[in-house]
Amino acid sequence: MAMLDATMPREAAALALFRRKRLIAMAVPAVILAYFVYIFFAFDIPGLADRARMDNAKILVADSYSYKTHVTRDNRNGGISIAIEGEAKGAYAPGAAPDWVQLNGEDAAVITLPRDHRVEIAGDVTRVTVPGYGVIVLQPTARGVDMDLPTPDVPDWINAAANRVMITTDAGRISMTRARTEVFRYSFGWELFWFTLDSPFHGKSLGDLAGLALSGERVVPERSNIGAMVHDVWNNQMWRHKDVVWAIFETILMAFLGTMGAALIALPLAFMAARNFMALGTVRFALRRLFDFVRGVDGLIWTIILSRAFGPGPLTGALAILITDTGGFGKMFSEALENVDEKQIEGVQSTGAKPLQRYRFGVIPQIMPILASQVLYYLESNTRSATVIGAITGGGIGLLLTQAIITQKDWEEVTYYIVLIVLMVMVMDTLSGALRRRLIKGDGSGH
Amino acid sequence: MADVITATGPTTQRVQDSYMQMVRRKRMYGGIMMALFVALMVSGFMLADSRNAGGFWSGIGNIFQFPSEVLAEAGEKIALLPGLMVKFLPSLIETINIAAASTLLGALAAIVLSLLSTRGLALWPALIPVFRRLMDMMRAIPEIVIALVLIFIMGAGPVPAMIAIAIHTAGALGKLFSEVNENASLKPVEGLQSVGARWSQRMVLGVVPQVAPNYLSYGLLRFEINIRASAILGFVGSGGIGYDLKNAFSWGQGRYDEVAAIFLLLFGTIVFFDQLSGHYRNKLVGRV
Numbered sequence: 150m151a152m153l154d155a156t157m158p159r160e161a162a163a164l165a166l167f168r169r170k171r172l173i174a175m176a177v178p179a180v181i182l183a184y185f186v187y188i189f190f191a192f193d194i195p196g197l198a199d200r201a202r203m204d205n206a207k208i209l210v211a212d213s214y215s216y217k218t219h220v221t222r223d224n225r226n227g228g229i230s231i232a233i234e235g236e237a238k239g240a241y242a243p244g245a246a247p248d249w250v251q252l253n254g255e256d257a258a259v260i261t262l263p264r265d266h267r268v269e270i271a272g273d274v275t276r277v278t279v280p281g282y283g284v285i286v287l288q289p290t291a292r293g294v295d296m297d298l299p300t301p302d303v304p305d306w307i308n309a310a311a312n313r314v315m316i317t318t319d320a321g322r323i324s325m326t327r328a329r330t331e332v333f334r335y336s337f338g339w340e341l342f343w344f345t346l347d348s349p350f351h352g353k354s355l356g357d358l359a360g361l362a363l364s365g366e367r368v369v370p371e372r373s374n375i376g377a378m379v380h381d382v383w384n385n386q387m388w389r390h391k392d393v394v395w396a397i398f399e400t401i402l403m404a405f406l407g408t409m410g411a412a413l414i415a416l417p418l419a420f421m422a423a424r425n426f427m428a429l430g431t432v433r434f435a436l437r438r439l440f441d442f443v444r445g446v447d448g449l450i451w452t453i454i455l456s457r458a459f460g461p462g463p464l465t466g467a468l469a470i471l472i473t474d475t476g477g478f479g480k481m482f483s484e485a486l487e488n489v490d491e492k493q494i495e496g497v498q499s500t501g502a503k504p505l506q507r508y509r510f511g512v513i514p515q516i517m518p519i520l521a522s523q524v525l526y527y528l529e530s531n532t533r534s535a536t537v538i539g540a541i542t543g544g545g546i547g548l549l550l551t552q553a554i555i556t557q558k559d560w561e562e563v564t565y566y567i568v569l570i571v572l573m574v575m576v577m578d579t580l581s582g583a584l585r586r587r588l589i590k591g592d593g594s595g596h
Numbered sequence: 597m598a599d600v601i602t603a604t605g606p607t608t609q610r611v612q613d614s615y616m617q618m619v620r621r622k623r624m625y626g627g628i629m630m631a632l633f634v635a636l637m638v639s640g641f642m643l644a645d646s647r648n649a650g651g652f653w654s655g656i657g658n659i660f661q662f663p664s665e666v667l668a669e670a671g672e673k674i675a676l677l678p679g680l681m682v683k684f685l686p687s688l689i690e691t692i693n694i695a696a697a698s699t700l701l702g703a704l705a706a707i708v709l710s711l712l713s714t715r716g717l718a719l720w721p722a723l724i725p726v727f728r729r730l731m732d733m734m735r736a737i738p739e740i741v742i743a744l745v746l747i748f749i750m751g752a753g754p755v756p757a758m759i760a761i762a763i764h765t766a767g768a769l770g771k772l773f774s775e776v777n778e779n780a781s782l783k784p785v786e787g788l789q790s791v792g793a794r795w796s797q798r799m800v801l802g803v804v805p806q807v808a809p810n811y812l813s814y815g816l817l818r819f820e821i822n823i824r825a826s827a828i829l830g831f832v833g834s835g836g837i838g839y840d841l842k843n844a845f846s847w848g849q850g851r852y853d854e855v856a857a858i859f860l861l862l863f864g865t866i867v868f869f870d871q872l873s874g875h876y877r878n879k880l881v882g883r884v
Contacts (some may be wrong), residue, residue: 181700188697191690192754197622200751209748366632399647406640409633445867449828449838453845457656457662462648464641533738540740544647547740551832554744567741574736 212249212560216340220250220260221331222270224289227256228272233340234559238386240346247332260332266320274328277316277323287314287325292324317349339561341387348381393549397573399463400545404531404577407470412524412573415475418509419482425488436479443476448534452541468493469538470531485516518588525581525588532577536570546570550590634805639866661723665849671858680857684840690754692834694829698758702765703815708771710764710773711799716782719795734767743829761822771866777803777808795859816873823869827862837862 189195219235222228231246233239246252253271260268267278277285283299285324286308293312308315316323322333344351349368350358361374369377383391420426422436459465494511502510539541539547550566553559645652670677712718713727739760745755784802793801804811832840837858842856 182776184700185697188693190694190760192697194755197750197753197755199695200753201749202751203749206749207744245773257695281704335761349665350797373819399644402640403646406637406644441867442869445863445870446859447827447866449824449841450862453841454662455659458650458658459652460649462644462650464644464648464652467641467644525768528697533736537740537832540832542830543649550741551744554748563745567745569732570738570741571736575732 159513162486164446177246180516182447198595209560211335213564214561215335215337216561217333217335218247218340219260219272220332220334222256222258222266223277224273224325226329227272229256231257233387236387238345239341247302260334261333262320262332264320266301268323270330270332275325279316279318285316287323287330289325289327289330292326292328293405304362323544339388339565341385343382343385344378345381345385345387350381388562393566393569396539396544396546396549397569399538400535400547401532401573401577403463403466403470403545404528405533407535408469408474408524408528408531410467410471411474411478411527412520416520417484418475418479419486422483423486424481425489425491425507437453437483440479441484444480445476446473448538449541452538456542458483463539463544465542466535466538466544469542470534474527477527482516482520483484485519486512489515521588525585529574529577529581532574546573656703666852666859667857669849669852673853676853677857677860680854683810684837684854684858684861687830687835687837687840690840690863691830692823692865693824694754694757694761694826694836695819698761698765698804698826699819699822701758703769703811705762706769706773706787707804707811709770710777711803712772713770714777717777717780717785717799717803721723731767731770731774732765736767737764737773739764739825740832741828743832743834745831752833753836754835757826757836758828760829761825764825765818768816772841773807773811774816776807776814809880813877816877816880820866820869820873824868828852833854 163367216234218231220229220231221235223230227568229252230243231241231250241247244252246258249261251261253259257271258269260270262268265278265280269276271276273288275287277287279285281302284298286297287299288295288455293310294314294316295309296309297308303309306317308317313324313326317558321335322331324331330528341351344353353361358378361368364374367377368374368376372380385391418436418440421438422433424433427433434554449473452465455468455472456463459468491510493515495510497507508568512578533547536547538543540551541547545571548568550563553562641652671841696700709727709731711733712720713724715721715724718724719728739757742760742763743756746759750756780803784806785798788798826836827838827841830836831842833839833842841855841858841862842853846857847854
């Protein structure tokens with residue numbers, strides 16, 4: 150009976166605890182759900198469906214793995230020109246054409262599109278053959294465009310206005326205005342990635358290129374064949390490999406200079422902010438607040454302030470990283486310094502070492518693995534930050550990426566940059582990870 | 597006896613010599629590494645300097661010019677500052693909301709990803725490397741890349757930034773969470789399995805209660821980082837206080853009072869959440 154009395158309050162307490170836990174277990178998901186409902190309306194997610202442009206997404210995805218070739222006829226002055234992506238640097242020389250275009254003189258051509266679609270341009274008249282539908286005849290007039298269809302009504306894949314006709318099929322796109330007739334043919338791949346059309350090596354197979362590289366006959370008189378190939382790839386105007394490699398290098402340079410510079414500045418400051426090395430409380434307090442301030446101002450604001458003084462470029466980005474991380478490193482290093490073992494320092498001191506020697510031989514070996522591991526970790530994370538900072542200050546791969554996205558045209562280049570950025574970050578991640586593991590292992594085996 | 601002395605003399609000499617040689621070699625390696633590092637830093641600095649629009653030495657004198665212009669203008673219009681701060685408060689709340697929502701979404705995804713990629717807990721042990729690589733990929737893509745692409749599709753607004761930060765957060769937290777999971781005791785999991793619990797029940801009832809404080813601590817740290825990230829993404833074009841800062845900044849003189857107000861708000865917010873999360877993290881880790 151007495152035992153039962155004793156267990157009663159304990160049981161009640163246990164039940165109360167259960168109830169509280171159950172309440173928390175229910176309340177946490179409920180609060181999270183409520184917050185998401187709030188976000189759903191605060192961020193206007195229902196309106197997103199109207200604002201989202203899925204056609205943009207389609208262009209983006211299609212462009213990232215394919216390219217289009219424009220065949221353009223000037224309807225005012227006559228003449229046909231062919232260019233990859235419609236860009237001057239991808240233009241075919243007059244009279245030259247890919248194998249699916251048959252040029253008949255200055256002002257006439259037969260264009261074969263996939264799935265038996267055909268476009269015949271003969272002067273002003275353009276005849277489009279669509280299998281299963283018929284022949285569409287287009288002709289520019291003084292007022293706009295005349296269209297002659299085999300059926301009485303206009304099918305929905307033809308967009309016809311008074312001054313512009315657009316035919317979009319899965320084989321390609323044809324558009325005609327008073328000024329020009331354009332035919333777009335889509336092809337798979339990243340065209341001109343290695344050699345542009347003006348290079349003698351364009352269109353050669355890998356075997357041919359290897360043969361040329363080994364042969365003594367020079368294609369370009371002033372360079373050996375390998376040299377000429379490297380030169381042509383390096384100076385590719387379409388993909389700008391030279392600029393891209395420089396941009397990647399600049400981004401890594403920003404991260405390296407910023408991180409290492411911050412570590413070099415933070416180390417002596419950290420000694421002055423650590424309790425066991427600096428007796429003056431005011432100095433410690435002032436330095437700690439300085440670290441907090443520098444960290445709190447944040448990289449974004451430092452980047453803005455510095456870009457005013459130094460202009461755009463990698464130096465500005467490096468300095469922004471340097472200043473922000475000085476705060477972070479200062480805080481971490483001083484915490485590491487406060488945890489060092491005093492015995493080693495005393496040991497070094499007993500041999501008559503002066504203060505600087507005590508730091509060098511008594512303290513640095515103890516904190517070196519922690520320091521180096523932190524610095525390497527920051528180096529990796531700063532490679533990512535340098536991409537963003539580059540987009541703000543104008544330097545490195547971040548700038549190239551934002552420029553390519555803002556022009557909203559060369560999505561294959563955007564894809565190329567994204568792949569390069571991800572590879573760059575992963576390489577830095579692997580490198581810093583491997584170095585850190587070696588450091589920590591080296592620490593374990595004694596020093 | 598004399599033999600012994602003559603025998604040990606050269607031996608100690610030899611030991612000392614080889615020791616000194618080792619020390620010299622070590623110092624030489626250290627010296628070479630040091631010289632290499634200094635050369636890298638100096639040449640890197642000079643290269644960065646030459647590729648910058650303005651030089652370091654000509655710019656260093658102007659470093660306080662912009663802050664002093666901002667301060668001067670803010671000083672003139674000091675009475676307006678509180679009003680401006682109130683004006684920018686909604687944008688600040690949007691920035692914080694982006695950070696909070698993306699941290700929550702990212703953390704929820706990270707919990708699932710980390711459980712799926714921890715040995716002993718994974719639902720499909722054969723797929724552990726797949727989920728690990730997936731998290732590596734998510735971590736490697738900088739937020740700005742995803743944000744810019746999504747802005748092109750969805751238009752400017754908070755959602756692209758939220759998704760971009762959430763993806764990065766899921767990768768970064770997933771790695772940390774899976775390290776935490778590896779230290780979790782398997783006994784509760786086995787107990788639950790013996791009474792027929794499904795995988796999701798084993799994880800939610802057996803693992804999550806063990807590791808929740810560590811999850812929370814890492815999540816708070818990430819929230820702190822994400823506030824900064826969301827401000828930066830705003831500057832690149834995705835809403836929030838960063839966007840206002842960009843507008844006020846590119847307007848130039850005449851709107852520096854707004855710049856000052858935004859600087860103050862941003863600084864205050866970062867320090868506040870820094871302190872808050874630091875306080876709670878100390879509490880959480882202390883309890884573990």
